[in-house]
Amino acid sequence: MKHELILLAGTKETEKALKNQLQSVFRDLISIKSFACDEGISSFFTKKLIVYSSSLIEEEVHDYIDHSSCTIIKARRTVNYEYIDRIFELPYGKKILYVNDFVKTAREAVSTLKRLGIDHVDYIPYSPGEEIAYDVDTAISPGETALIPDSIPVKIDIGVRLIDLNTITRIIHHFKLSEQVTYDITDRYTKKIIELSQRLGTINRKANTLNKFLNRVVDGVNDGILAFQEQGGEITVFNEVLEQMLGMSASSAKGKKLTRLFKNIELTHFLTSMEDEDQKYFTLRQKNVMVYRFRMKSEGVIVATFKDLEETIEMEKVRKRELQRSGHIAKYTFNSILGSSPVISETISIARKLARSELPVLIIGETGTGKELFSSAMHNESSRCTSPYLAVNCSALSEDLLESELFGYVEGAFTGALKGGKKGLFEQADGGTLFLDEIGDISMKLQTRLLRVLEEMEVRRIGGNKNIPIDVRIITATNKDLAKLIAEGTFREDLYHRLKILSLTLPSLRERAEDIPELIKYFLHSEQSRITQVDQELLSVLSQAKWTGNVRELKNTLLYMMTISEGDRLTTDLLPKNDHNFLKNDHTKNIKAFSLTQTEEYRNILSVLTGWYKEGKRASREKLSSDLKGTSTPLTIQQIRTRLSELQKLGYVVVYRGRKGTEITEAGSKWVKDKEECFK
Numbered sequence: 001m002k003h004e005l006i007l008l009a010g011t012k013e014t015e016k017a018l019k020n021q022l023q024s025v026f027r028d029l030i031s032i033k034s035f036a037c038d039e040g041i042s043s044f045f046t047k048k049l050i051v052y053s054s055s056l057i058e059e060e061v062h063d064y065i066d067h068s069s070c071t072i073i074k075a076r077r078t079v080n081y082e083y084i085d086r087i088f089e090l091p092y093g094k095k096i097l098y099v100n101d102f103v104k105t106a107r108e109a110v111s112t113l114k115r116l117g118i119d120h121v122d123y124i125p126y127s128p129g130e131e132i133a134y135d136v137d138t139a140i141s142p143g144e145t146a147l148i149p150d151s152i153p154v155k156i157d158i159g160v161r162l163i164d165l166n167t168i169t170r171i172i173h174h175f176k177l178s179e180q181v182t183y184d185i186t187d188r189y190t191k192k193i194i195e196l197s198q199r200l201g202t203i204n205r206k207a208n209t210l211n212k213f214l215n216r217v218v219d220g221v222n223d224g225i226l227a228f229q230e231q232g233g234e235i236t237v238f239n240e241v242l243e244q245m246l247g248m249s250a251s252s253a254k255g256k257k258l259t260r261l262f263k264n265i266e267l268t269h270f271l272t273s274m275e276d277e278d279q280k281y282f283t284l285r286q287k288n289v290m291v292y293r294f295r296m297k298s299e300g301v302i303v304a305t306f307k308d309l310e311e312t313i314e315m316e317k318v319r320k321r322e323l324q325r326s327g328h329i330a331k332y333t334f335n336s337i338l339g340s341s342p343v344i345s346e347t348i349s350i351a352r353k354l355a356r357s358e359l360p361v362l363i364i365g366e367t368g369t370g371k372e373l374f375s376s377a378m379h380n381e382s383s384r385c386t387s388p389y390l391a392v393n394c395s396a397l398s399e400d401l402l403e404s405e406l407f408g409y410v411e412g413a414f415t416g417a418l419k420g421g422k423k424g425l426f427e428q429a430d431g432g433t434l435f436l437d438e439i440g441d442i443s444m445k446l447q448t449r450l451l452r453v454l455e456e457m458e459v460r461r462i463g464g465n466k467n468i469p470i471d472v473r474i475i476t477a478t479n480k481d482l483a484k485l486i487a488e489g490t491f492r493e494d495l496y497h498r499l500k501i502l503s504l505t506l507p508s509l510r511e512r513a514e515d516i517p518e519l520i521k522y523f524l525h526s527e528q529s530r531i532t533q534v535d536q537e538l539l540s541v542l543s544q545a546k547w548t549g550n551v552r553e554l555k556n557t558l559l560y561m562m563t564i565s566e567g568d569r570l571t572t573d574l575l576p577k578n579d580h581n582f583l584k585n586d587h588t589k590n591i592k593a594f595s596l597t598q599t600e601e602y603r604n605i606l607s608v609l610t611g612w613y614k615e616g617k618r619a620s621r622e623k624l625s626s627d628l629k630g631t632s633t634p635l636t637i638q639q640i641r642t643r644l645s646e647l648q649k650l651g652y653v654v655v656y657r658g659r660k661g662t663e664i665t666e667a668g669s670k671w672v673k674d675k676e677e678c679f680k
């Protein structure tokens with residue numbers, strides 16, 4: 001007759017797991033009936049072998065057993081080998097909460113784990129209701145993860161603890177099973193353990209293969225890579241590039257202590273002390289190397305990468321060539337901007353400062369004053385100089401075309417859309433700068449879209465449903481009065497404030513007429529002209545012209561004169577006929593016809609200058625600005641600069657270079673006197 005065993009467990013889970021275990025060990029030799037206390041026990045047992053899952057249930061099951069006729073075995077439990085790898089995966093030395101329903105069981109289980117040598121982590125026995133005295137983020141539990149406190153984010157089930165070999169042997173003895181059967185059973189138990197070690201072996205082999213693969217990847221990287229344990233300094237990664245950089249073999253370096261291996265004290269100090277900056281420049285075996293260092297806190301590892309600077313510069317050159325090929329490059333630098341008048345020098349100096357910022361810039365200036373030139377120069381002076389620079393003239397494209405140019409589109413967004421869609425300028429300029437010229441001309445719809453891009457730094461292609469993050473600096477330019485457009489309701493005020501966080505006003509050529517000779521000289525030279533002389537009279541006419549088209553107009557005028565000239569000299573005869581710019585006396589007539597405001601402004605400026613002159617002094621722009629504060633025409637320093645330049649052209653003042661100030665001339669004194677008379 002078949003033997004029968006009664007298994008009594010505390011919970012349903014334990015009952016199920018232990019029954020499975022016993023069945024797989026004893027197969028059809030012993031029939032197993034099992035009961036869980038939490039579900040209630042319906043029978044009274046007589047003349048049976050009763051196995052308790054643990055001595056803790058003794059009291060609960062006492063009344064269901066005829067103690068005089070039954071044999072009782074209190075099972076000893078051990079770790080569940082099915083899940084043991086979950087414990088092995090935990091990092092060395094980590095604090096782990098061991099959770100069970102009773103702290104006594106938890107303590108017992110922890111001591112079993114330690115006895116079995118699974119002691120690489122620091123177990124803290126715990127049962128619900130107790131205080132957790134340590135800062136722990138991981139808990140393990142034998143099938144009772146529901147008992148793990150919510151505050152612990154990582155919960156690991158290590159499976160219900162199984163009945164140990166000693167208890168199995170006691171059951172075998174009880175039923176007096178034959179020796180052969182005993183061998184079979186213990187073999188089966190041992191086989192389970194062998195299966196486990198086979199599984200661990202497979203995991204190990206996989207890990208080794210992955211390790212080899214990662215080593216090959218690390219060796220294939222262009223930079224030197226080093227990793228070492230923060231505690232103790234043992235080197236764990238040392239790739240091939242580093243072998244060449246440091247002149248030592250990886251095999252001899254791995255496993256050694258960093259401080260023993262590296263003779264360069266400064267480098268060792270940099271790698272091991274975490275206080276200073278995380279990158280530093282070194283010369284290693286005659287090579288200039290930049291070392292970057294970072295710490296992998298949870299792994300307790302420090303990683304350093306070594307970058308060969310010459311190679312990096314070479315790569316930058318390749319990248320530049322790539323950008324050049326794609327045309328996404330800024331052509332001009334600050335060296336391309338001509339002129340040495342105070343006003344242009346100061347504008348250049350401000351622009352250089354703005355270049356270093358990441359904020360949007362709005363360039364304001366009349367047509368031909370060099371807005372594109374300044375934008376390009378600012379990109380080249382910025383930290384984005386090796387990334388793309390793209391420019392678009394907003395007034396040159398229709399609204400729809402401009403929209404698809406800027407934002408791109410997805411495939412099928414509209415008829416004629418390219419297969420695979422198209423990247424917009426924002427995406428193409430990623431990492432670099434996008435220059436939007438004539439921004440005052442964009443439609444309200446595009447203004448709204450542009451505002452969103454500036455706010456979110458994301459673009460959505462036309463017809464798309466995905467937001468693409470972008471990293472682009474925006475430079476815009478306009479020759480229109482945006483404040484007026486806002487007042488007229490054609491330009492969004494919020495967009496205006498976003499765009500002009502930094503603004504740059506370019507002077508007109510009229511305001512820096514003293515730069516004209518330098519510009520002429522440069523243009524003649526760049527056109528490889530045979531002209532060697534420019535008449536003084538011509539220079540004087542050119543210096544007094546209005547130049548509404550600014551430098552571009554000057555350039556075009558010179559091209560015209562060069563083309564029609566037959567000699568090596570430029571004279572007034574060569575000036576384009578009927579050009580309102582050069583009509584005789586036109587200039588003087590125009591300037592002298594001052595508006596009332598202008599007259600008042602000039603009168604106040606010249607009166608202040610007269611006061612200073614009487615004291616034998618010249619006035620700086622700052623002094624003028626502060627003296628004018630109380631008058632009917634308070635002016636900013638920038639406005640004063642413009643007015644002084646106009647007054648200088650009229651011969652009413654002399655503006656000295658640098659900080660030397662401005663002096664009123666005799667003609668100026670006379671004019672102001674006349675005006676005072678008129679105003680009386």
Ligand SMILES: Nc1ncnc2c1ncn2[C@@H]1O[C@H](COP(=O)(O)OP(=O)(O)OP(=O)(O)O)[C@@H](O)[C@H]1O
Binds near residue numbers: 336552555
């Ligand atoms: N300071 C300068 N030095 C040298 N060249 C200049 C200078 N300013 C402008 N130019 C030249 O004048 C021409 C017009 O310049 P640019 O296109 O940058 O002007 P812009 O203000 O953007 O004009 P628009 O408003 O019409 O677009 C270009 O050929 C540029 O090289």
